[in-house]
Amino acid sequence: MTGLDRRRLLRLAGTTGLGAGALAACASGAEGDPIASGPVTLDLWTHDPGYVTYFTSAATDPAITGDSAWKYSIATTSTSPADVVSRTINQAVAQRPLPNLTGLVIDQFPRVMRSGIAENLFVDLTDVAARFGDGLLKTQPYTVDGRVYAIESDNSISVMWYRADRFADLGIPEDVATWEDLLAIGAEIAADTGEAIGMVSNGDNGAIVNGFTQMLLQRGGSLYDASGELAVLSEESVEVLALMAEGVRTGALLSIADPYGSAAAAAIKDGRLIGTVMPNWYKVYGLEANAPDQAGLWRARTIPRFASGGHIASTLGGTAFAVLKDQAETDAALDFLERAYLTPEGQLARYGFGGYLPTLVDLYDAPEFQEITDPFLGDQRVFEVYAAAANDMPLFYQAADASLLRDSLGGPILRAVNGEIDPEAALREGLRAYERQVAE
Incomplete structure (x- = not known):
């Protein structure tokens, strides 16, 4: 991987629990020249069978990919959210084949925010996101040093x-x-x-x-x-x-x-x-x-x-997809992700397959969504609620040490909720524990 600091990345990969045995089990392969058009198979790694179903269908949906220069097929690997990240990092360290598209659960993304991992592994999607301005929701959690590296699947x-x-x-x-x-x-x-x-x-x-x-x-x-x-x-x-x-x-x-x-x-x-x-x-x-x-x-x-x-x-929650860079299929994978995730046709199909809410805010007022009624909710037009909410969504930022902060705050927050400690004292206690761990 061009520019990858292999030594730093190897040290980080060592914390994932996947050692030499796991690396040896991965098949090797060579990258070829960029595939500019025609048939292409994209390797997709995800934790959720819903994404497998959606991407597999989208690949052959004329409304989504019909005028693409590529003819897509999808090969999938399913594993846990943590293992998606671990395997991606370890494959890069071992210079073994990587996926073309990888699904990053929101609380796992901080693991690629350090040591230049996101920058070296993933296509920079900042310019893609910028085309939509504020109309594309929830890019902040997947931003590193001001650059966007993944596109959210569900506004959650x-x-x-x-x-x-x-x-x-x-x-x-x-x-x-x-x-x-x-x-x-x-x-x-x-x-x-x-x-x-x-x-x-x-x-x-x-x-x-x-x-x-x-x-x-x-x-x-x-x-x-x-x-x-x-x-x-x-x-x-x-x-x-x-x-x-x-x-x-x-x-x-x-x-x-x-x-x-x-x-x-x-x-x-x-x-x-x-x-x-x-x-x-x-x-x-x-x-x-x-x-x-x-x-x-x-x-x-x-x-x-x-x-x-x-x-x-x-x-609360979410999963974003990133495109792996410097592969023969990178251009095709980027084209596919844009079509599947950043077009009205793709976002409507995505909701139909798994109830994934649009990330393009203008779509909440589109008739195709506004007219949806939900039988479980007494045939309520639920997008009337979602539209109001989508227009008043808070921003959510992350950092590389988010998992340490979570583990440090959990106990003190619980004690405060149970009335055992003052709320401000609980937060200060959690922050002291966090700062000690970060300093180690």
């Missing part, structure tokens, strides 16, 4: 999902304006019925910090600023953590180990959880999967604002 818009039947029975207005008002109502409901209008995690560090970050972004705060500097210790962070603790104390927010696992599923099924703020994908994987008998009872709305400011939406 967080909205509020709620049981319309229970809200009506309990007299909860569907248009409660602020978090403060909603939690006050939720405290009364919890005392009377044991039902909760939201949840927070008390499980692993990832789930704990993800939940905090989702609310922090909505409030207008962030873990990092645009330059990659820490922004955790802020009035917004303290306010969010205090509000979470108050919600747990009163029972308005259900404290649960895994928002995506069996405990949450049970709470949804038995009606203890009648509302939650989660991204669009949670409707399929959290609500529909666990409570199909509740079809027609749930609705979506934008998130109540904080009384002191912020947004009506947030975000």
